[in-house]
Amino acid sequence: MANIPQPLRRKPVLKAADSRYVSLFSDADNKSDITMNDGHKGLLPKSTKLYEVGVDNLTLSLNGLSMLTPSSTEPIILEILALRTYQGQQPNDLEAQWLAFPGAFRLGGAANFQLLDTEVYTTYSQVMDRLEQIGGEVSALINGGFSTNGGILSEFTNVTPFQHIQAKHLTFTLHNSGRLQIAGSRTFWSYFCIHVPNPHYRSILYGPDYAKNEELRIISVNPYSGDSEADRIEFGYDGAGVFKGFTPDWAGFDANIDAAFEALVANTAHSQVSEEFATTGKIMLMQGNLYSSLDERVCIEVGTSLPLTHSALVEDNREGPDYSLGRFMFNSGLRVGFAYGDESHVMHGPSTYELMNSEKRVMYHRLLPQEKVSVLRIQMYIRRRVYDVATDKWKMRSDPLPTAPSDWWHCRLHFRELHETAISQKRSPYQ
DSSP, X not given: OTTSOOOOOOOOOOOOOOEEEEEEEEESOSEEEEEOSSXXXXXXSSOGGGEEEEEEEEEEEOSSOOSXXXXXXXXXXXXXXXXXXXXXXXXXXXXXXXXXXXXXXXXXXXXXXXXXXXXXXXSHHHHHHHHHHHHHHHHHHHHTOBOOTTTTSBSSOOBOOOSSOOOOSEEEEEOTTSOEEEEEEHHHHHHEEEEOOOHHHHHHHHGGGOOTTSOOOEEOXXXXXXXXXXXXXXXXXXXXOOEEEEOOOGGGTOTTOSHHHHHHHTTOSOOHHHHHHHTOEEXXXXXXXXXXXXXXXXXXXXXXXXXXXXXXXXXXXXXXXXXXXXXXXXXXXXXXXXXXXXXXXXXXXXXXXXXXXXXXXXXXXXXXXXXXXXXXXXXXXXXXXXXXXXXXXXXXXXXXXXXXXXXXXXXXXXXXXXXXXXXXXXXXXXX
């Protein structure tokens, strides 16, 4: 019985599933609007419910995308301020007699001493270059000497030009641990401080030491002992609601900071010994890891006008609809190196990012019913981490991708027809 010939049966010929690609190139814009030439036919020969779509390739040039989220209220990340006083000030003076803060404490040409988030910084090295420029401006000011009107504008008297040592009076170094190291000379810390006005950046710089109920807006170091003096300037409001600042005498923090100390840091003797003392550095090491917090870019999202089925997005424990075709994390393997002193660093580089290619798994999305697709919009978004001052918490935010005139991007969409079995089971046979 087993050897009885069976009649030949022809297997049915299965029609190949439809597969289509749409490639998009865009210059200096975060979106692309497409109108199909055969608009009356549409992109797909059948209803969209019979197809699924995914991002097959995504490549971007991101020269306009800054690491930092521009602030709408306070763009200053940090700035150098003078420890301003006025003649005859006393600790018990009323706030009305204090100086307006921070305006009265700023130096001439204030922008030269400020790091702003309105500038585009695509790498950590650009941030460090700007901080080095600020340190150079401060060093040139101190080495050339400056006037305090005989102590009217400062607790200490005028600084005379340095003749024997042209030192760097302020340097910023990115430690290998990711923490910012600030080294200032005794003269710098005696006459100046660093102001961080935005709580957003205080939480980044101070890291675990940050507490929103503490002021912590002033970074100051005792020029004699090297201890941190976070309360170097006292604050208050006058009767008109104007924010004021008061600078107590250094002697109130350390009795060693006396007239003899003032003569040394003011370089009144012009000797090699006094200048060596005045230029000796006192270091402040911040506790925040900039590698984990300063770069707020999380991922690129590809938004679409295609009718996608519901896909849940859970963000900070809240569920919402997700209409993105894809969400692509930044490639941590793209690196550029730089060195400061004895330390070298390797990090993200300003280059072309290929976030999706043939080596990665494509995530496909089912489409809702639509007779034809004749127009289509694809838009790029950037998802960032931002700090909410009111709640003292970090959260996610999605914005249209900022672009520079030199930026471009390429996105390729893959439309593929679903198998009949997949349609009946409401799932893709490929997943």
